[in-house]
Amino acid sequence: MENSKAYSYNEAFESALKYFDGDELAARVWVNKYAMKDSFGNIFEKNPVETHWRIANEIARIEQKYKNPVSAQQIFELLDHFRYIIPAGSPMTGIGNDHQAASLSNCFVIGLDGDADSYGAIMRIDEEQVQLMKRRGGVGHDLSHIRPAGSPVNNSALTSTGLVPFMERYSNSTREVAQDGRRGALMLSVSIQHPDSEAFIDAKMTEGKVTGANVSVKIDDAFMQAVVEDWPYMQQYPVNSEHPFVKRTVSARELWAKIVHNAWQSAEPGVLFWDTILKESIPDCYADLGFRTVSTNPCGEIPLCPYDSCRLLSINLYSYVNDPFTDHASFDFDKFKEHVKLAQRMMDDIVDLEMEKIDLIMRKIEQDPQSAEVKSVEYHLWEKIKKKSGQGRRTGVGITAEGDMLAALGLRYGTQEATDFSVLVHQTLALNAYRSSVTMAQERGAFEIFDAKREEHNPFLLRIKAVDSQLYDDIRQYGRRNIACLTIAPTGTTSLMTQTTSGIEPVFMPVYKRRRKVNPNDADVRVDFVDEVGDSFEEYIVYHSKFLTWMQVNGYDADKKYSQEEIDALVEKSPYHRATANDVDWLMKVKMQGAIQKWVDHSISVTVNLPNDVDEALVNRLYVEAWKSGCKGCTIYRDGSRSGVMIPVSKKGKKKEDEKKPELAPCHHPEVTEVRPKELECDVVRFQNNKEKWVAFVGLLNGYPYEIFTGLQDDEEGIMLPKSVTKGKIIKRVNEDGTKRYDFQFENKRGYKTTVEGLSEKFNPEYWNYAKLISGVLRYRMPIEHVIKLVGQLQLQSENINTWKIGVERALKKYVSDGTAAKGQQCPSCGQEALVYQEGCLICTNCGASRCG
Structure with missing residues (x-):
């Protein structure tokens, strides 16, 4: 039964803090991202115990549909304290949460067959991308179908603009979508065969361009061979046509050098070794039935066909080490095997739960007030996703804490000994996940389109045959419940709750x-x-x-x-x-990825972290080694090559840019909209917070709110500011130790400049955290009316009219353009959704009522 009791943020945080033994970061991550909430931000779980019981009860409900059901208690014990099995973000937040109509899938790929390069098809993909992102999904799609620049088109434009303008369009759409406090995630890919691939590779080198997407190039073996041998390479459009109407010959080595340089310079593009992906892919045995892989999700760990999706779950490898960090430490393979089988079973149950969620989403679309014409695209999109998910029942069982597991066993990450042991663990995982899928095929039925004959030459299944011929024979006889089972995804924030290293990565510091x-x-x-x-x-x-x-x-x-x-x-x-991430043997890390990839049927998200002073020759060597080692993809990050990414502490003790746990997120690539100028124009807005007088400083970039600070005014511990001051500047300063502070400077009537130092230090800590959240969404250009709505949903202790958040709302309303609709808000007088902003006030265009509060 769903919990209907709401908790304040502080109640949930304090309870979670005890659960995590005082780990503030883990507690805040759980409250902010994973506690069950409704669409207004109300919190309905007090600590992760309630989260785990919510998930366990729902999975156990599905189990009751099948033979030999697993109990809720058994499932809870696997989830408790994030010890063994950790569902990824979308399943963790969505399972059992009927407050929001959101998908349980972490990953989607979309794409249209036929005349997919028409303007209508390109716009359709844009709309489908946004519809999925609003349901919390990360999306990938390929651009190889778009005709190259200069190609003739049958409209008034006469010739095509090529790929890059559409990259920017899709990127901007991503930036418009807010997903429970995070930005949407997008992967754009293109074949190296495409004549515009060089423009694609260069697109993100211009600062501020395509900042809402990760980009990766699909590289075939013929291109890599041409690079090695210094042969010319033929590009064409359409890329897979036997009769292309555009052909051009390029120097493979020169184009490769550009990929290497850009990756060295800016960490993108990533590379996808596409022939390896297709050759190894089991779903591509069913390519003619709609399972032809075309792109990957934003992190690259799930190559997918159009309209397929995947849900993710990770197993905490550290928890299987007995007597960690002792000379008699050992790995409990027996327990691990049993838990892998249960994890695969839980993943299949989550497929059923996703089908229920899709039905809920489709019912909501039917009930929405828009016309059938407006709703049809979204409704048809989910019909396609439901069909594909039901046909293949794809799952994504993965791992986390690989780095801590190796350390606990006394093995140094990056050595051959450690790599050999990791390969053994991942082979064990693969065999037992597939054994579980076969058992479920016997109990529940194989996935809908299973055909043993189609799969008989697949390299991954042949490796299973070589080490476990009985399992291979059982697959052929009984089938599998799931078309593909495994992945290794980044586990960023969930690893903060397991309090371990993330995914397959070594410790950062x-x-x-x-x-x-x-x-x-x-x-x-x-x-x-x-x-x-x-x-x-x-x-x-x-x-x-x-x-x-x-x-x-x-x-x-x-x-x-x-x-x-x-x-x-x-x-x-x-x-x-x-x-650590910055001092492992980089070449060995790539070889380790390739060796483990042999036992992962999807792919692996991993980033090779390099110090700032490495040259491009090393990046070249690592990419080539990744191809030769059998990796399906590779991403390089050179320290300092991308603004907005964590800078590590040196041994001299320089301060990190962020106080949070250091973490490189290969999935979302955090980037700011612009590099913040040293000085920003600032408006000063005064307001009451209960009986206290407060002041807000709104930093402006090109006249648009970019950040906000608030503090007590005219108090011994507050901000002393003349009442005549309404404007000034916010100045960013860097202290000697690398820490940042923000000062406010204004000019008095006599022309003297006065500085108020350390705005952030004037904050109540709770208000400071909320102001950082608001500043974050402002910097990503969330529309002001949506920011104001977000502020109104913040859960603060006092709900009086003179509260901090009301003051912040008032401060922001002055920047709303007149006539902007307040979507989803009803007029309290006439009940109509006819409210618009006029000079910072809400005015009802139906009855004339004013809401200036």
């Missing part, structure tokens, strides 16, 4: 240093650093959770204040030494 501001006059305060304005800071150490476990197991005092030299010595003694 085992130890890092932070600073907190202190009062030097307080007793027992140690001042480690004083900035240029005289503020005092105390330094403290933050340990990666499992590095802390290693310290405790090996008798090191985690409460001791260590010097930098002592910390360096500790790391050198640990199994994390020379095994």
Whole structure:
């Protein structure tokens, strides 16, 4: 039964904080992203125990439809404390949540057959992309069907504009969609055969272009061979036609050099080794039945055919290490095998739950007030997705904590010994997931279009035959429940809750240093650093959770204040030494990915992190090695090559750009809309917060709100500001230790400039977090009316009219263009959805009522 009791943010956070043993970041991640909410942000779960029971009860309900059902208690024990099995974000938030009509699928690919390069088809893809993103899905689609620039077209334009303008269109559509506080995710791909592929490769090199999409090039073996041998390469359009009407010969090596340079310079494009993907793909054995792979999801770990989708789940490998970080540590393969079988079973149950969600989405579309013509595209889209999902029942069982598992066993990530052990673990996972899928085929029936004859030459299944001939024979006799089963996805925020390394990646940093501001006059305060304005800071150490476990197991005092030299010595003694994201053997990491790929039927999302000073020759070598090793794709990130991505701490103790756990997200590639200027014009807006007087500073970029700060005014601890001040500048400053602060500077009547220092330090911590959220969506150009609606949904303790959030709403309303509709809001007087903004007020165009609150 669904929980109807709502909790405040603080109630949920405090309860989750206890659950996570004081890990604030894990607690905030759960509350912000995974606690059950309605579309207004009301929270209906107090801690992850309730989340896990919600999921367990729903999966157990599906289990009751089939033979030998697994109980809710068994499922809960696998989920509890994120110890063994962790559903990915969409299943975790959506299962059992009837407050929102959202999909459980993490990944979608779309695409049209036939005349797919027509303007109508291109617009249809744009609309389908947005419709999926609003349901929380990441989307990928291929652009190889669009005719190259200069090609004749049958309309008034006469010739095609080529790929790049449509890349920008799809990118902008992504940026318009908000998904529960996160931006939509898009993958755009193109074949290297396409005559416009060079323009595609260069598209993101212009700052501010195509910032809403990841881009990857589909590279075939013929091109790679031409690169190695320095042969010319033939491009054509249509790319797969026997009678193309556009042909051009290019230097494969020169085009490859451009790919390498751009990846070195900006971390994109990624590369997809397309012949490897198609050759290895089991679903492509059914290509003529609609399962021809055309692109990947935004992170690259799920190659998909049009209108197929996949749900993801990961297994926490660290939890199968007995006696971790001791000389007798061992991996519990027996427990692991049983849990893999259950994980695959749970994934199949989630396919059934997704079918229910799709039915719910389609019913909602039918009930929406729009005309049938408007609704038809979205309705037909979900019909196609439901059909494809039902035919293949594709699943995505993966792993997390690979780096911590190896360290706990005393194996150094990036060595041959560690790679060999990882391959054994992934082979075990593959065999037991496929065994589970065969068992379910016997109990529940094989996937709809299973045909053993079609699959008999598939390389992945032949590898299964070589190590387990009985399993292979059983697949041929009974079929499988699922057309494909496995993946390795990035587990970014879920790994914060497992308190482990993410996915297949090594640890980012085992130890890092932070600073907190202190009062030097307080007793027992140690001042480690004083900035240029005289503020005092105390330094403290933050340990990666499992590095802390290693310290405790090996008798090191985690409460001791260590010097930098002592910390360096500790790391050198640990199994994390020379095994972090930035100092592993990069070539060995690529080879490890290729070796593990042999036992993953979909793909692997992994990023090779490189220091800033590496040259392009190394990037070239890594990409070529990835191809030769059997990787299906590869992404390179050179430290500092992309603005907006975390910069690690050096041994000299320079401050990280963000206080959060360091994490490179290969999936979403966080980028800001523009590089923030050092100075921004600023409007000053005053308001009441209960009985307190507050002031808001709204930073403007090109006249558009870009960030917001608030604080108490005219108080000993607040902001002293003359009432005549209505404008000024917000100035971003970087302290000596690398930390940032934001100052407000204004000019008085006599022309003297006065500076209010450290705006963020004037915040109540809760308001500060909300203001960061608001600033984040402003920077991604969410329409102001939607930002105002978001502010109105924030869960603060006081709901009086004179609250902080009402003040912020008032501050933002002045930037809403007159006549903008307040969608979804009804007039309190006449009940009509006829409210528009006029000079910051809500005016009803039906009855004339005004809502200026």
